Amino acid sequence: MQGHDDGEPTVRIREVKKDRVNFVLGNVDLAFANSLRRVMMADIPTVAIDMVEIETNTSVLPDEFIAHRLGMVPLVSANCDEAIRYTRDCVCLAGCSFCSMILELKVSCHDDNTMDVTSDHLEVVPFPPDEESADPGEELSKRGEWFGHPVGKHDRNVPPVLITKIRKGQELKIRCIAKKGIAKEHAKFSPCSAVSFEYDPHNKLRHTTYWYETDIKGEWPLSENAKEEEAPRDDEPFNFNAKPNKFYFEVETDGSLGPQEVVMKGLAELQTKLANLILGLKIGGADQIDIMPDDVPVPHVPPPDNAWSGGDPNTWGMHAGSASGGSSSGWSQTSPTRGGAGSQWSNDASWGGATGTAGWASASSPQTNGWKQ
């Protein structure tokens, strides 16, 4: 927690499951750890149903209710970067096979029992040839077998997402258009159903204040992560120079992407943002002022790495209750640190100099964590 920071960033994976990965990120600043959290939740593209044409709906739920529920259904989105375009970047007028997927829901109930309409009833249908764009594109060849299909549809062990229930004589005839998007646009596009993020489990830094009746320790049980750090002595004085150094992540996905893909894409997305900024400085510099020397290299955006692999449409899915919409309140929250929020200047200890300059001077190891000196 103090002293030994500023080394190389470290990552220790504690658990990998088909829908989640748990890891500890060390030797980075709270700001960076939070950037990673935010980018994984809000900036990674997936496909989700975005337009719904309802031909028949005699169920008890109104059209818009069903349309909303269809939007929440997670669709397999592995390799989304290459496999589909944003419609806004496409040459077509209103959607084509390169930027959209069509899913149909055609069900009717003919017996006396109530029938569940689920995500398993959604069928991906090919684009009609006349709407097919003549534009050559590689996107289609980059798609996995089940790209755009509801998560868990091809796995018996995965319970489908319940959309509505119909009785005898009721019918649904619906055509859905799925598009690519990110969770900043709509929470349904988030690949994460939850990202847990914790630091300083003993609250040594006093970033939070516990409410209690008589006894803090009795009323606030420690988290599992507290085992990773030394508990403070009862008489330990408050170290106001200490900074958080270990961050406990658990990334849980809704099945649209695998957890490894989410972490890797998150980092790549951060790098893309940085590269765009440098590019912006280069371009902006030309006509505005000489704000940029010409010889500054634009950092490369790493190509997709194959050391990890994407989500498996065959073996993994989710329950209706945990559809990606659940994360909406999570990512919009600005930042767990006080520095992140609001419209005030958030500045980091530069005033007192206590940590501001002392921090870099003690840096023992170079390049990756900033300034060596």
Add this chain to the structure above:
Amino acid sequence: MAETVEKIKLLKSSPDLSAATYQIHDESHTIGNSLRWMIMKNPKVEFCGYSVPHPSENVINIRIQMYDNASSVDALIDALSQLDKVCEAVEDSYLASLREGKFERWEERY
């Protein structure tokens, strides 16, 4: 239809750019806070802070003030490439930990 917007522009600065405010389009706390942190690590930087001026405007402002009339642009560029290296280091470290494989593992494929 849509006029092109500059990704980053100079709002206000001293003539030698040693103290300047930049406005970055289409970014948020995600980049702002990390960038502020990395710029502050530079010993030549006197002050760095960022703000989101209004939640319904898709921009952030970054203020940089340098010691000894150094260029704030250099500090900005350095910080951007340093952050890029941090991302790379985290990725490498993640993949190394994955290869070590001291955890419960599930096979995944496309």
